[in-house]
Structures are given as structure tokens and as C-alpha cells.
Amino acid sequence: MMSELTLVIGNKNYSSWSLRAWLAVKQAGVDFTEVRIPLQTPTSQQEILRYSPSGKVPFLQHGEVRVWDSLAICEYVAEQFAPAFWPENPAARAIARSISAEMHAGFPNLRENMSMNCRARLPGKGMETGVREEIDRITAIWRECRQNFGSGGDLLFGHFTLADAMFAPVVSRFVTYDVKLEPVAKDYADAIWALPAMQEWVAAAQAEPEVIAHYEV
Known part of the structure; x- marks a missing residue:
């Protein structure tokens, strides 16, 4: 059923x-x-x-x-x-909604040049015009959230929120393209990557037979 x-x-x-x-x-x-x-x-x-x-x-x-x-x-x-997927504190919740919407609507250069590809390892690829600036904006978001709201755990607002769901594919991209991160951003990315659900998704992705040439570098 x-x-x-x-x-x-x-x-x-x-x-x-x-x-x-x-x-x-x-x-x-x-x-x-x-x-x-x-x-x-x-x-x-x-x-x-x-x-x-x-x-x-x-x-x-x-x-x-x-x-x-x-x-x-x-x-x-x-x-x-x-x-609880939105923070209880109104200020934190407003930030979480803002950065989720920003991820939803923005970062076109990163999307275009660093396609998600869980199977691949492509260090140094994808760093085209505008990508570095978008990476810097993303890591600034992560750093500010961790410093201001993240004391209760390893994620952006301590515990898991929808903001983490929105940025999880970015973490995957950073792994694929071996993007070097400063310590706060790296620790956050490592925490997302280590989530059991994330590892379940990646394992299933690696086992898929389909290859879509458009998303391969």
C-alpha cells in the first residue's frame, strides 16, 4: 500500500x-x-x-x-x-527565511558552472566568472549564521532547519569541485555531508546508472 x-x-x-x-x-x-x-x-x-x-x-x-x-x-x-524546521526566535527565523529564499532565487553562476554531480570529483573545475563571488556570499551566510545563531549544534541555526535543506546541494557541489573553505564554513559543510540522510542520498546517487551529458564536465 x-x-x-x-x-x-x-x-x-x-x-x-x-x-x-x-x-x-x-x-x-x-x-x-x-x-x-x-x-x-x-x-x-x-x-x-x-x-x-x-x-x-x-x-x-x-x-x-x-x-x-x-x-x-x-x-x-x-x-x-x-x-522546528524554522527557528523559534523571530530574528533567527527571519534570517533563515531570507537566506532560504536567496538560495532559491540566486547564485546563477554557481548553478551554471558547478552542476550537482555526486559521483564526480572535479577539483579546480567550474571556477568561471562570477562563481567565486557567489561562493564568498554563501560562505559569508554560513559564517554569520553559525556565529550568531548556531550555538545549539553544528548546523546554521544549531539544529536542522529548512535553511540547511536549501544549502545541502551547495555542500555537494563544494565536495565535487573541491572548493577550499575557511574553517567555519568547512565545519558546517562537513556536518551537512555527514548527516545520515545526506549519505543515504549520495550512496543512491552513486549507484544510479543514468548519465546526463549536460551535467558532466
Whole structure:
């Protein structure tokens, strides 16, 4: 029997947006049915449209509720199952929402030149125009959150929040491209990478047979 909660995702090796939603659901400890649809095949679009009206992944179905968009899915999971996914303190919560939205909408150079690829190790690649500046902005966010709000644990706001879900694919990229980080950012990236759910995702990504040339360097 299928779980009431169904999450449709793309390739774990490549789909950064799928990782964000999947990690939120996993960290919430909710039982769910995972539907993986390999991307960029002749039937991908048709298969995704069976679930998602946007024709994109991820997509979440919870009973009659349908949610498409990573940040919206994360918000829904927090509302329904894990209110602690946003910090309790209003100032911290405002920062967490701001940086999650900034990650959702920004960093186009990093996305374009350092595609998520959990299987690959590409040290020194991808450092094109504008990428360093975006990395510096990301690590500044991490440093400020850790220093101002992170005393309760190893993550941005101490315990796991949706901000961590939003930045998890960036951590994966930094591993793939061997981006050198200052100590606070490195410790945070190491903490995200060590999450059991993150390691489960990476192991599954490495076992996938599909290769999408567009995302390979």
C-alpha cells in the first residue's frame, strides 16, 4: 500500500532541487513513497506531468494536497510535520527565511558552472566568472549564521532547519569541485555531508546508472 505522502524526484546524482525537498521529508521522519523519474529521457516530461502540473520535479502529494516547488514543499513539510524546521526566535527565523529564499532565487553562476554531480570529483573545475563571488556570499551566510545563531549544534541555526535543506546541494557541489573553505564554513559543510540522510542520498546517487551529458564536465 502506498504511503499517503508521495514525493516525486529526479536523478539523485543531478537533481539539486529534488535533494532539498527529499532531505526535508527525511529529516522530518515522515514515511513517504519515493517516485524517481530519470530526467532528460524521451519519456521524462510525460512521466513527470502525470504528477506535477509544472512538468518539473520535485513534486509532493499528501492526500489531496499537491505541492510543486522545492521551497514550497519544504514549507509544507515544516507546517505539517516539523515546526522546528524554522527557528523559534523571530530574528533567527527571519534570517533563515531570507537566506532560504536567496538560495532559491540566486547564485546563477554557481548553478551554471558547478552542476550537482555526486559521483564526480572535479577539483579546480567550474571556477568561471562570477562563481567565486557567489561562493564568498554563501560562505559569508554560513559564517554569520553559525556565529550568531548556531550555538545549539553544528548546523546554521544549531539544529536542522529548512535553511540547511536549501544549502545541502551547495555542500555537494563544494565536495565535487573541491572548493577550499575557511574553517567555519568547512565545519558546517562537513556536518551537512555527514548527516545520515545526506549519505543515504549520495550512496543512491552513486549507484544510479543514468548519465546526463549536460551535467558532466
